[in-house]
Amino acid sequence: MNAEIKQPGPAQSCWITWEVHRRSRSVTQELQIPLVEMSRPGRRAVRYTRNSLATLYRLIRYPQRTVFVQVPSLVLAHLVLALSAFLRFRVVVDAHNAVIEGAEHAPFPLGALYRFVVRKAHLVIVTNSSLAERVRKLGGRPGILPDPVPELQAADTQPGSHRAVVISTWAADEPLEAVLQAAPHLPQPLFFTITGRPRGPLAQVARGTERVELSGFVSEPDYLALLAGARVIVDLTTREDCLVCGAYEALALGRPLVVSDSQALRELLREGAVFARNAPEDIARAVAEASRDELQWSARCAARRDSYSLEWKVAAARLLGAIEAAPPAVR
Numbered sequence: 001m002n003a004e005i006k007q008p009g010p011a012q013s014c015w016i017t018w019e020v021h022r023r024s025r026s027v028t029q030e031l032q033i034p035l036v037e038m039s040r041p042g043r044r045a046v047r048y049t050r051n052s053l054a055t056l057y058r059l060i061r062y063p064q065r066t067v068f069v070q071v072p073s074l075v076l077a078h079l080v081l082a083l084s085a086f087l088r089f090r091v092v093v094d095a096h097n098a099v100i101e102g103a104e105h106a107p108f109p110l111g112a113l114y115r116f117v118v119r120k121a122h123l124v125i126v127t128n129s130s131l132a133e134r135v136r137k138l139g140g141r142p143g144i145l146p147d148p149v150p151e152l153q154a155a156d157t158q159p160g161s162h163r164a165v166v167i168s169t170w171a172a173d174e175p176l177e178a179v180l181q182a183a184p185h186l187p188q189p190l191f192f193t194i195t196g197r198p199r200g201p202l203a204q205v206a207r208g209t210e211r212v213e214l215s216g217f218v219s220e221p222d223y224l225a226l227l228a229g230a231r232v233i234v235d236l237t238t239r240e241d242c243l244v245c246g247a248y249e250a251l252a253l254g255r256p257l258v259v260s261d262s263q264a265l266r267e268l269l270r271e272g273a274v275f276a277r278n279a280p281e282d283i284a285r286a287v288a289e290a291s292r293d294e295l296q297w298s299a300r301c302a303a304r305r306d307s308y309s310l311e312w313k314v315a316a317a318r319l320l321g322a323i324e325a326a327p328p329a330v331r
Contacts, residue, residue, distance in 0.1 A: 009032055010066040012065040013065060015067075016055060018038050019072075020037060022150055025150075026248075027147065028068075030312075051076070056083065068125075071096065071117060077117045090122040093121040099114055103118050119139040123319075123326060126144060127145070128264045131241050146243055149305055150252050161231055163229070165230040165232070165233050166193065166194045167245070168195050169196045175236050177205075178236075187292075190288070228255070232255070232291050235247060235257070237260050240263065252305065256297035259274075260277075269304060271300055271304065272301045
């Protein structure tokens with residue numbers, strides 16, 4: 001992303017996260033907000049205790065006017081909301097889709113804990129207008145900011161392989177069964193490379209499926225090299241309101257992209273991607289189309305990246321204005 005779109009965030013602000021996440025890194029870089037990552041190994045109880053103490057120390061030692069928190073973690077959100085009542089700072093929650101879904105559907109007491117965060121935060125950042133409406137219905141105050149296009153430094157890998165790289169964490173919302181069933185329908189010599197650490201009942205099926213290879217867990221440089229050298233990048237989800245991370249990575253690298261055919265992803269990518277229903281035949285059809293017209297879809301992806309970057313700048317300025325207009329203490 002070009003340097004000129006960067007803009008300063010709120011004065012005396014920081015962004016706290018208890019895990020390493022590309023969105024937090026890219027948003028804070030673009031908004032020039034100090035990022036505090038507290039990602040420690042160890043058992044959950046020990047990790048949460050250490051992170052809580054470190055967060056407490058940070059916010060007491062360095063007073064803030066605005067504190068951004070990435071949620072999950074739910075523990076982090078409740079801790080910062082509690083501290084804000086005494087230290088008098090705004091709390092802005094950057095909410096994963098799971099936060100909204102948890103507030104709407106999780107059983108007691110988990111659902112109540114999610115709803116408390118949504119309602120008590122000064123602002124809840126989500127990635128699209130549909131999620132924003134769901135936040136309003138829950139009694140929260142939404143702000144919209146999708147991911148910026150990340151600045152990715154890929155190795156000197158040249159496109160030209162026959163891999164269709166399927167970006168995956170083996171999560172429940174990924175239609176991997178449909179991907180495996182699509183593999184035999186790919187035109188020769190294309191094949192799927194599925195990223196992430198295999199888990200669950202589909203892992204063994206995937207290992208035995210022809211024209212499918214599993215990358216397993218790879219380092220960040222190797223992951224970016226894999227994407228940069230892909231014939232096609234594929235990132236699918238069954239969540240209607242989810243803007244998949246692979247979409248932004250494909251935009252950054254200018255590679256042909258196949259994503260699920262949802263309204264949220266169509267609004268994000270427009271003419272810059274091939275859309276597919278989460279069905280084997282349609283996934284194979286979309287991958288074949290993106291591969292057949294590789295240069296055309298690479299050019300479309302790059303063009304969408306440039307127009308999207310300008311749109312993101314407008315959205316970021318609107319969000320920062322809403323934050324500055326909010327009162328300096330929890331409602």
